[in-house]
Amino acid sequence: MHGLESGAPQVDIWTAVGIVIVCVFLSAVFAGSETALTAASHARMHSLEKEGDKRAAAVNRLLRQRNRMIAALLLGGTLVNIGGSAFTTSVLVVVAGDNGAVYATVIMTVLLLVFAEVLPKTLAINHPDETSLRVAKFIAPFVRVVGPLLAGVEYIVRTVLALAGVEVGHGRTVRSPYDELKSAVDILHDEGNVERAARDMFGGVLDLQVLHVSDVMIHRTKMRTIDADLPPAQIVREVLSSPFTRMPLWRERPDNFVGVLHSKDMLRALNAAGGDASKVNVDEVMFAPWFVPEATTLEDQLEAFLKRKTHFALVVDEYGEGMGLVTLEDILEEIVGDIRDEHDLAVQGxxxxxxxxxxxxxxxxxxxxxxxxxxxxxxxxxxxxxxxxxxxxxxxxxxxxxxxxxxxxxxxxxxxxxxxxxxxxxxxxxx
Known part of the structure; x- marks a missing residue:
């Protein structure tokens, strides 16, 4: 009590207040950093790092060792919380006697809850990228310093779990990058950040690797075809009256395709024959059909179209029976939606x-x-x-x-x- 009368304890009290403020501040930094770094956009950080942003590079290094980073932040937060609470209790017990522990519990609970948890985490979750860039240069050295200690902690944890029969890393369902990307775009659309058309186009690109030509082909019952044994003049009329530029040709039976006739090739042949359609040799004008399996993915079929520099293929099943036809336009429509020009049929169904x-x-x-x-x-x-x-x-x-x-x-x-x-x-x- 003598110290109180001499005025020295007043300095001790203000020192204690300062130490508690520092502990609460450090706790807020650790808590906010954990929230910001776990919520930061990987895509944006990757883009900033490619542009030469060193802070983004530090964030990416931390994210690559996410488990150790989180453990380090939890360790730092725990140390300052315990330290601040212990120091506050010891001081208040001296000042207020036995009730000091109760006062310390109430005061530290309020301070840590409001200023070291809710406030920093709310700020961080609303501005995760900016916060991550600000704290990365301070958090990265801390993670490196406590890394050896955390390695020991991880070993102890794994040993205890192994004794309990739990294998770390097993049993977790990992979603494919395809699912992650599609879900992310759906969430952005639901939040109003991505328009429906953009979401559909992005989803269409991703779906190319899971959809097959059988999902987008024109079924054989809907195909417009021509009997190759018809008189040349009638074939010319059929081609000119069709809204399509490529027409499959068959002989003997409708599913026995022998070739594909392009309207431009027909017009060239007609011009060479002096306009006399009866002199056109259809067998010389048509080109050989290209058959593709119905199980081919749209991604593979698109690549095949680009390599062969053709836009038209006939689809067959596992027995070689004709199922329908697929065009480059059919695949592109999965990305951009319905493509129509002045020659397309108006009926959409x-x-x-x-x-x-x-x-x-x-x-x-x-x-x-x-x-x-x-x-x-x-x-x-x-x-x-x-x-x-x-x-x-x-x-x-x-x-x-x-x-x-x-x-x-x-x-x-x-x-x-x-x-x-x-x-x-x-x-x-x-x-």
Whole structure:
């Protein structure tokens, strides 16, 4: 008590206050740094490092040793929290007697909760990149200094877990980079940072490696073909009346394709024949068909189109039977959406109705319907909307039947033999 009367304890109290403030500040730095560094954008840090930003390089080095970095920050935060609390308690016990421990607990709880946890972490999570760049040059040396100690701690932890029968690193599900990228873009779209068109284009690029030509091809029932044994004049008329520049040719039976006729080649041959279509030799004008397996991914098919410098291929199944055709445009449409020019057919097969329902041709691909209507119908088990209904029903439905799947009402409007050709699809919220 003599020290209190001489005034010396006043200096000790202010020193104690200063030490506590420093401990709370350091605790805030460690807590905010942990939040910022774990939430920092890898893409932006990588870009800044390539531009020569040394702070970004330090952030990337820390992120490459994420486990050790987090352990170091937890160690630093624990040390300053314990140190600050112990010092505050010892001082308040001297000043306030036995109640000093209670006062110290209340004071440090409030200080650490508000100023060393909530405040810095809120700031860091709202500005993770900027905060990471600011703290990296201080955190990196600290991680290097305590690294050997943390290595010992990691060894002890692994040993204890091994004795308990737990293998570190096993049992964790690692998402593919494809899933991570697609989910990130979906989240940005939901938050309003990425427009729907940009999200669809980005998703289309990623989907090239998981979709197959069978998912986007024009089915053989929808193909426009020409009998190669028809008179040349009739073949010329067929080519000129078609909205397509390339026409498959067949002989004997419709699925026996013998060649592909390009309209420009036909016009050149017609010009060389002096305009007399009967003198055109179709066999000399057509080029050999290119057959590709239906299981080929769109990524591989796009690369093959570019290498062969051609835009058209016929699709066959594992038995060599013709399934349909695929073009370069079909693949590009998976990225940029529907591509139409002045010669394309106007019928798209999707007709929204005033009551909120949509009349859909059975052959419309589920992916195209999702893109046009901003729906999320599954397309893993079926390519077309009719195929989806048949898959879910487990049978070929009759006209007039109604089903409810995936939050939508499906009404079969028309059926021709075993094909569902028209449906009315209504979102449940529109019912």
């Amino acid at each position: 999707v007709r929204p109705q005033p009551d909120g329902s949509v009349l859909v041709d059975g052959a419309v691909p589920v992916r195209d319907l999702n893109r046009v209507m901003a729906w999320d119908l599954p397309d893993e088990e079926a390519t077309t909307i009719a195929g989806l209904v048949i898959h879910e029903a487990g049978a070929i439905p009759e006209a007039g039947q109604v089903f409810t799947y995936h939050g939508f009402r499906f009404e079969v409007m028309r059926k021709i033999r075993n094909r569902v050709t028209a449906l009315r699809v209504t979102p449940q919220q529109a019912i």
